[in-house]
Amino acid sequence: MGLGTLPPPDSSGRLKGVNWRSRLFGAGSFKLWALLPLLVVLVIFTLLPILQLLQMSVSELEFVEGELVSEFIGLGQLDNLAKDPIAGIALKNTLVFVVAVVIIETVTGFCLAVAISRTKTLSILYRSVVIIPLLIPPVAIGTMWSLMYDYNYGLFTTILIELGVQYPPLWTADPDLALISVIIVDVWHWTSFMFLIMLAGIESIPPSLLEAARVDGATELRAIRYVILPIMAPTILVAMLLRTILAFKVFDQIFVLTSGGPGTATQVISMHIYKVFSEQFRLGYAAFLSLMVAAFMFIFVAFYLWASRVLRRRFG
Amino acid sequence: MNKQIGNFSRRDFLKAVGALSAGLAANPLLHSNIRAFAQDVAAQPPITVLINDSPWFPGFAAMVELYTETTGNQINLDVTPFPGMLDKTRNAVQAGESEYDAVAITEQNIPFFYKSGLLRPITDIDADFSLDENIISYGDAARWDSDLGVNGPMGTILGVPINGNIQLYYYRRDLFDENGIEPPKTFDEMEAIAEQLGRPPRMFGNANRANPIWWEFGAYVDSYDAEYVRLEADGSWSVGFERPEGLEAVNRWLRLGRDWAPQNYADLGQGDLLALMASGRLAQVHMVGAAAPNYDNPDISVVGGNMGATVVPGVTAEARSPRTGMWVMCHPDNLPDERAAAGLEFVKWLTTKDNQLAYAKAGAIPVRQDTYEELATDPVVGWWTSAFAESTPFLHPETRLPETPLIRDSVTTRMAQAYVNEISADEAVSLMASEVRTVMEDAGYTVS
Amino acid sequence: MKQGAPSKIALNLSLLFVVFLILFPVFYIVQTSLKSMADVYSGSFFFEAKMMNYEEIFTGSRSNFAELTRNSLIVSSSVALICGAIGSLAAYSLARLSWQRWVAGGIIVWLLFINMMPPIVFVTPYYLWARAAGIYDTPAAVIMAHVVLNMPLAVIMMMNFFAEVPKELEEAAVIDGCTQWQAFRLVILPIVRPGLAAMAVLVFVFSWKEFLFSLSLTTTSAGRTIPVGIANFVQEFNIRYGEMAAGSFVAMIPALILVLLAQRHIIKGLTVGAVKG
Structure with a gap:
């Protein structure tokens, strides 16, 4: 308590010392202390694994007589990528999946949040x-x-046949329908994620703003369009960003639902990386693929940053 | 009495046995037959064993209980879901000291662990150890020949088989008897039976596993003499899909897998095959042998008592090639001698003939030929133990190379694509041929 | 807020339809939990309800759901608390306290990067650390991993909510003689409490569902959480549907109660703080 109010250090100290001390204990020190726990967690628990990962991505690793031996191969993993029968298909499916679920869940999550924020009983x-x-x-x-x-x-199938449908859909066994079936499950599962973030955003809007809009005689839809949506835009984009990364990593759910089939209809990249890492134990290639996928995710991140800048400019 | 062994109390043991006896409804043999066989097992420190949860797990747990009761030695079990086994084992053998004294390793992971140098050779633990000749070899699953880079009869013993799972051919004995059909020995006969008995959607003639197409398909390529890869007499490796028989095997698989199967054939896993058979909607199926006890369990199956099993058919009766999918028990290298010895002591105890009998009756899959032969006439488990015994001379091991996961990746992907006509059978074969060749050449093998 | 009665009814009707869509699979889970495998395989609507799966998950050899549920509650609440505290402090600092761009940007990229990596790459290092630190096979090991994995979500979400608070409020607080800590605790935090509650709930949920680390950092039910118990029902060649459904349903209830209570508590508790301030 009261970190920020500690008296400024003795001004007779050496200049450098004063700076250092005032940074740690001076009036502005709260910003450092508040950030410190996060930095400690990041440095202790993530720095080493990340460096290892970067090193692995340019190496070939193998157990030889009980020792994990690593050999530097530079960009040699590109060769493996060229020979990989699945990576390309999996990446394409993943992109379709990500774009579809993020858009659907954003829209439904937003509508739900607006609607539920209006209910009382x-x-x-x-x-x-x-x-x-x-x-x-x-x-x-x-x-x-x-x-x-x-x-x-x-x-x-049981219900549809009872209803007299002659050829009920095959869902996950139909190559054309499998990815859609998987998306339906994902929407059921993850729309709530978007909903929770957006509801918090709506509840943070000062009620006075909405009141003002109503006094001006705005209809519900206009209030949403001109009051809620502009204020919510950053929150929506952050939710989309987090959801995008999560969707890129979709794994267990698809693994159990279709294992990537039929054919290659629902192969996704995270399943492939898991297989390369764990079953094939090609640590180097798995690390390389992970970084490649991260690069794709950063494209989405860049898009959201750009969008938020554009929106901020438009709505002031 | 409520003595705890790991997470298993005596009550659980009885339940495990009970679960089996439920399957055998009218059969009282259980309580009398799981006996303690007094043996010379010295007092050992407590050990921890990594084992996967599975339909045969209750049988394993029952034996652990029995071991403790008869020898006084304690065993803790880490019961892990199947997909987690590989990573947990790999972590344990890399740590300063392994947390496990014994780890169960499934056949497809054998090459990785045997080659890695992370396991303790069994003769380093017990210089006098030799494999009992009644323990089925499963293609020298116990030994690794580091000169050849595969399992070989001259190799070092690194593990002991503890689960003798193989593929079986299952059929509805009642239907076969009604129609005067003999169990098939060839794929042609299988197709004829599928045609004769199939009455979709109530009864399907045949169905194959599609998720993934690899292990069962192995019995096809092996039978057609088109093994995924094979070590030739001259020391080079050949690629089966480069031979014309490769395409024949693929076409046979596609026909038997699709023509008489339910419409969702492209999405069938082992669980679905079990479900179709157990609910009485499938006339015959080629699937995992360890599933057999499920068919006798009335909570799972409505066809108990009507099931038959035999050797998986082949191109010809002589060329039948059921694949193995067994487990070995190994000891990590990063263990003190005393702990490794305590682990091995349990494995030796578990694989004696009498204990293997008890093991089978508690729902697990034994590894000894003499056990199978003795059980072949058993009124309860005889229908499948006899098929196991009969299969032994035909067994083909899983493709056991450190590169197998890459070969599997190619085969499962291309076959899955061919299965739903994403690509043609010809394309699939030529892609698999070239991809498998690349894998082998990149790994430094001489490919003929 | 005035709404016409008809539109209110329409709103509630459509929301009730959504409730139905969400609950439909949940009812199916409950129904499956009362079935034997043979009932599941028969695919028929009509079956004789059995409690066998519930007996099995509590007394059977395969699972001790009581212990797993206890562990899950400990792990997920601790992770939500720790991530909530560390995450909102850091987010406030990064969003409001004028760090140089490269510092804030660097940390955000770092967080995003952790979030983007497949979790499996962290498994081996964390396993070795947990063994070395002597916390292997305890909830503490699982908490450690979950805190790290959820930190990006916590920080990035909270940064967004802090950024939306009008700057004047802080300035007014400081003029009134608050320290920065007091301004944060008594003025800013209460304003973002809906966001804080949502963040805590999401972190709780992610920890609650997490499987890989709960499996890799434990061996017994001393440290394991529910998803591992559930995954044990997916076996080599079949899935034990009934037990899995029973386990999922049983585990859901305490979590739901806890989440609802915590949500109310966060929102109310902080309001009280704000009034005092």
Whole structure:
């Protein structure tokens, strides 16, 4: 407590000392102390693994007589990439998946947040129900949905046949429908993530602003368009950013639902990286692929930064 | 009495046995048959064993309980989901000192661990150790020949088989009897049976595993003499898909997998095959042998008592080539001698004939030929243990090279694509041929 | 806020439909948890409900869900608390306290980078550390890993919420004689409490679902969390649907209660603080 109010250090000290001390204990020191725990966590727990990863990405590693031996190969992993039958397909599927789920979940999450922020009596019901999908482990979500999708004993087929549908869809067994089936599950699972962030954003808007809009005679839709949306824009973009990274890493859910099939219809890059890393134990290539995917994610990050700058300029 | 062994209490042991006996409903043999066989096992320090959770796990846990009861030695179990086994084992053998005294390693991971130098040769733990000749070889799964870079009869013993899982051919005995059909020995006969018995959507003639197409497909390529890769007499390696038989194997697989199967054939995993068979909607299936006890469990299956099993068919009766998918128990190198010895003591105890009998009756898969032969006439487990015994001379090991994961990546991808006509069978074969060749050449093998 | 009655009804009706869409698979999970495997395989609507799966997950040889649930509650709440504290302090500092661009930018890129890496690359280092530190197979090891993995989410989310607070509020507080800490604790934090609550809930949820580290850093139910227990039902060649459904359903309830209570507490507790200030 009171870190910021410690008296400034004795001015008779050497200039350099004063600077250093005032930085640590002076009036502005709170900003350093507040950041310090994070820095400690980052340095202790992530610096070494990240450096290792960077080193691995330019090496070939192998166990020889019980020792992990590493050999520098520079950009040699590009060769492996050229020979990889799956990486390209998996990356393409991942991009389709990411763009689809981020857009759908952003729109539905936003609509839900706006709608639920307006309810009173049933609000608590809505808020609790929406959290539920997030509390189920992805393995179980994948399993339960694959059971519902199953053509031979699944719920959807049973219902559709009862309703007289002659050729019910094959869902995850149909190469054209598999990725869509996977996206449906993801939307069910992760829309709540977007909802929670956006609801917090809406609740942070000072009520006076909305009141003012209403006094001006704005309709609901206009209030959303001209008051809520501009204020919410940064929050929406941050939510999209976080969700994008998460969607790139989608794994357990698809692994259980389709294992990447039928054919290569639902191969995604994180599953491939896991296989390269764990089953094939090609640490170097796995590290290289991880960095490559991170580069793709940074393209999205750059886009969100650009969008937020444009929006800030437009809405002032 | 509520003595704890790891997470397993005596009550759990009885439950494990009970789960099996439930499957055997009318059969009282269980309680009398799992006996303690007094043996000379000296007092050992407590050990920790890494084991995966699986349908045969209750059998393993029952034996752990029995070991403690008869020898007084303690065992803790780390029961891990199957997909986590590889990483957990790899972490443990890299640490300063392994947390596990014994680790179960599945066949497909054998090359990695045997080659890595991270395991303790069994004869370094016990100089007098020799593998009992009744323990089935499974293609020298116990030994690694570092000169050849594969398992070989002259290699160092690095692990002991503890689960003798192989592929079996299952069929509905009641339907076969009704229609006067003999269990098939060839793919042609399988197709004829599929045609004769298939009445979709109530009864499907045949279905193959699609997720992934690798292990069961191995029995096809091996039978067609088109092994994914094969060590030739001259010391070079050949690629099966470069031979014309490779394409025949692919076409046979596609036909048997698609023509008589449910519409979602492209999405069938082992669990789906089990479900189709257990719910009485499949006439025959080629799948994992360790699934057999499931069919006798009334909580899972409605076809208990009507099941038959035999050797997986081949191109000809002589060329039948069921693949193995077994487990070995190994001891990490980063262990003090005393702990490695305590771990090995349990493995030796587990693989004696009498204990293997108890192991089978508790729902696990034994590794001894004499055990299978003795059980072949058992009224409860005999229908599948006899098929195991019968399969032994035909067994083909999993493709066991450190590069197998890369070969598997190519085969599973291309076959999955061919299965849904993303590419044609011809394209798949030529892609697999060139990709497998590249993998082998890059790894430094001479490829003929 | 005035709304016409018809539009209010329409709003609630459509939300109730959403509730139905969300709960439909959950009902299916509950239904599956009452089935034997044979019932699942038959695919029929009608079956005789059985409690066998619930018996199995609490008393069976395979899982001790009571212990796993306890561990999960300990781990996830601790992770939410630690990430909440460290994350909001750091986010406030980065968003509001005029760091040079390269410092703030560098840390954000670092955080994003951690978030972008496949978690598996951290497994071996953390395993070796946990063994060396003597916390292997305890909730502490899992907490360590989850705190690191969730830090990017915590910091980046909170930075956004802090950035939206009008600057004048802080300035007014400092003029009133608050230290920076007091301004943060008594003025700013209460304003962002919806964001803080959302962040804490999300961090809790991510820790609650996490599988890989919970598996790699533990051997027994002394440290393991629920997702590992659930994953044990996905076996080599079949999935034990009923037990998995029972486990998922049972584990969901305490988490839901805790999340709702915590949400209310964060929002109310901080309001009280604000009033005092």
